[in-house]
Amino acid sequence: MTAESTLQGTFATAADLLAVIEPETGGRQIKDPATGETVGRVAEPGAAELEAAVAAAKAARPAWAALGHAERSGFLNRAADAVEANAEALAELLSREQGKPLNGPNARFEVGACAAWLRATAGFELEPETLLEEDGTRAQLFYRPLGVVGAIGPWNWPMMIAVWQLAPALRMGNTVVMKPSEYTPLSVLALARVLNQVFPENVLTVVPGGREVGQALASHPDIAKVMFTGSTATGKAIIRSSADTVKRLTLELGGNDAGIVLPDADPKAIAEGLFWGAFINTGQTCAALKRLYVHEEIYDAVCAELTQLARTMPMGHGLDENNVLGPLQNKAQFDIVANLVQAARDSGARVLTGGNPDPEQPGYFYPATLVADIDNNNPLVAEEQFGPALPIIKYSSIEEAIEMANGLEVGLGASVWSADPDKAREVAARIEAGTVWINKHGAVDPRVPFGGAKQSGYGLEFGIEGLKHLGTPQVING
Numbered sequence: 414m415t416a417e418s419t420l421q422g423t424f425a426t427a428a429d430l431l432a433v434i435e436p437e438t439g440g441r442q443i444k445d446p447a448t449g450e451t452v453g454r455v456a457e458p459g460a461a462e463l464e465a466a467v468a469a470a471k472a473a474r475p476a477w478a479a480l481g482h483a484e485r486s487g488f489l490n491r492a493a494d495a496v497e498a499n500a501e502a503l504a505e506l507l508s509r510e511q512g513k514p515l516n517g518p519n520a521r522f523e524v525g526a527c528a529a530w531l532r533a534t535a536g537f538e539l540e541p542e543t544l545l546e547e548d549g550t551r552a553q554l555f556y557r558p559l560g561v562v563g564a565i566g567p568w569n570w571p572m573m574i575a576v577w578q579l580a581p582a583l584r585m586g587n588t589v590v591m592k593p594s595e596y597t598p599l600s601v602l603a604l605a606r607v608l609n610q611v612f613p614e615n616v617l618t619v620v621p622g623g624r625e626v627g628q629a630l631a632s633h634p635d636i637a638k639v640m641f642t643g644s645t646a647t648g649k650a651i652i653r654s655s656a657d658t659v660k661r662l663t664l665e666l667g668g669n670d671a672g673i674v675l676p677d678a679d680p681k682a683i684a685e686g687l688f689w690g691a692f693i694n695t696g697q698t699c700a701a702l703k704r705l706y707v708h709e710e711i712y713d714a715v716c717a718e719l720t721q722l723a724r725t726m727p728m729g730h731g732l733d734e735n736n737v738l739g740p741l742q743n744k745a746q747f748d749i750v751a752n753l754v755q756a757a758r759d760s761g762a763r764v765l766t767g768g769n770p771d772p773e774q775p776g777y778f779y780p781a782t783l784v785a786d787i788d789n790n791n792p793l794v795a796e797e798q799f800g801p802a803l804p805i806i807k808y809s810s811i812e813e814a815i816e817m818a819n820g821l822e823v824g825l826g827a828s829v830w831s832a833d834p835d836k837a838r839e840v841a842a843r844i845e846a847g848t849v850w851i852n853k854h855g856a857v858d859p860r861v862p863f864g865g866a867k868q869s870g871y872g873l874e875f876g877i878e879g880l881k882h883l884g885t886p887q888v889i890n891g
């Protein structure tokens with residue numbers, strides 16, 4: 414294996430990508446969530462293909478692990494080049510399969526993030542740490558490759574989350590077998606096709622399939638670690654499946670992020686940050702703002718600013734450059750959101766805008782919805798709705814707001830909004846969440862560790878801390 418590798422040309426359109434990833438015949442049809450039309454077909458490999466992929470990844474591992482850090486960084490940098498060279502084709506396919514618009518914090522943004530994460534991860538250096546040096550002896554901490562990493566992904570940010578998983582795993586000298594969501598396999602197969610113009614054979618393999626393939630990967634004796642992003646329920650199933658082989662796990666699970674708006678915040682100044690904190694990717698983001706607590710003094714003003722914004726945001730087919738909100742990715746998710754909003758309305762909560770999907774419109778479009786005068790125990794507040802609906806709850810004391818924010822079993826992200834960042838930081842320190850943003854929400858960065866508190870998971874992603882989770886620590890002492 415050498416560090417030499419060149420790009421083998423670029424793909425101009427989604428159709429060009431589909432031509433190299435679809436099976437020659439047969440396969441399962443993947444539908445556009447905006448129209449119901451067929452986007453493409455995916456082969457559904459069985460248990461034998463998964464076995465072959467794990468065996469090939471295991472065989473490829475020693476040579477990949479033997480490369481120096483600089484060489485593996487070089488591969489990641491060239492992988493970022495490959496993503497950039499194919500960015501429009503990847504964004505088009507992502508938009509058609511996932512539904513997200515090209516524009517706004519959506520498909521092009523996601524493809525750009527893939528390149529950014531690959532490049533940033535290439536630049537991290539995890540040095541051995543000297544713990545003790547005395548009497549002529551030395552204790553040093555190293556991080557060695559784990560082996561073959563299994564990566565199981567969701568459908569909301571399928572390409573970006575695939576890169577969040579594969580980049581640190583490969584950087585640390587592991588090989589990767591990836592199982593994408595059954596809802597968005599084409600996006601991940603296309604991304605891998607582009608990346609594999611650069612990576613040596615079998616360093617990265619994608620095996621599409623559903624729950625059974627995920628279960629087989631999570632219990633496979635030759636998989637050293639599973640990286641998973643998805644629901645808390647599936648995270649718990651993976652803990653159980655992986656227990657017999659004592660696998661390492663990084664679990665980025667569901668959240669129900671709270672935002673607290675302090676009385677000194679300027680409603681006009683914060684409205685856009687709040688809106689995109691909640692409605693990024695049409696609300697289908699684990700670290701999106703999902704319940705907003707606003708002080709009674711500015712409650713009406715915040716509701717009015719958000720309502721005005723929500724009514725101006727164009728929603729429609731992702732390939733139409735005007736749109737910034739798209740459909741829900743699948744019928745199950747559409748039903749979850751529609752049922753929760755309807756139940757909130759039935760309970761007496763006030764729908765400020767949205768809440769009425771057009772029955773004539775094909776696809777899983779649900780309008781940006783704001784719900785006021787809602788009880789904190791309402792299921793729209795208490796459950797992860799994972800869509801374009803934001804309940805806004807009034808509070809009168811900061812103690813009450815913090816108690817409500819901390820009242821759930823999950824704690825991925827949260828945010829505090831104030832004209833006084835120091836005051837906001839004091840409140841932030843009392844919130845039970847892996848990340849608390851100040852005057853923004855959901856802003857992830859490849860240099861800043863990210864992970865959940867409570868049942869939102871464990872194990873950090875990103876940065877040097879993220880790399881440590883893709884290695885096995887070894888102390889050499891003497």
Ligand SMILES: NC(=O)C1=CN([C@@H]2O[C@H](COP(=O)(O)OP(=O)(O)OC[C@H]3O[C@@H](n4cnc5c(N)ncnc54)[C@H](O)[C@@H]3O)[C@@H](O)[C@H]2O)C=CC1
Pocket residue numbers: 565566567568569592593594595622623624626627628631642643644645647648650651654665666667668698699746749797798799
């Ligand atoms: N944290 C996040 O980013 C995401 C959270 N969700 C939440 O999860 C809910 C359900 O969405 P789903 O797509 O059904 O998520 P899910 O958690 O069921 O699926 C995610 C991935 O896990 C795989 N999987 C399912 N069961 C498995 C098992 N027993 N062992 C191994 N792998 C398994 C799936 O095939 C998929 O690739 C959503 O309504 C939303 O609330 C969904 C997607 C992403």
Ligand SMILES: O=C(O)/C=C/C=C(\O)C(=O)O
Pocket residue numbers: 569570574642665693697698699700855856857
């Ligand atoms: O804020 C973003 O750019 C996207 C974040 C996505 C997640 O955290 C997720 O859904 O896992």
